[in-house]
Amino acid sequence: MHQHICPHCRNASVPNLAVRWSSRESPAECTACGQLSHVVSSTSSGIWVFGVLLVVASGIAALVTQSLWVGLAGLALMVACNVCAWQRTELWPISKTDARTANKVGWWAAIGAWVVALFVN
Ligand SMILES: [Zn+2]
Incomplete structure (x- = not known):
């Protein structure tokens, strides 16, 4: 299985x-040095948006050509691009205290948004 290069100790x-689901709030942990790192959120959302676009495009292509194989080829391409993009992503180092703070801020932002949503409705 592919492992990512740790920005702290340079080991793969x-x-x-862990990298796929990592963010500032919940970073991935290195199995060699135990330090934390995460992907930039713009990278992970970019890969996600690109994947959705490819799925939509292959769906349309399958409808236009009336061929399931075109759709499947599009899906295979999406998976290949997704895997490739994830292997190329750089990890950013984050300290344990920073991760804890980001996590707390994230929770407060979520609670705040929830409260605002209650009042707006
Ligand atoms: Zn490491």
């Missing part, structure tokens, strides 16, 4: 799956 020891 950050699990792929």
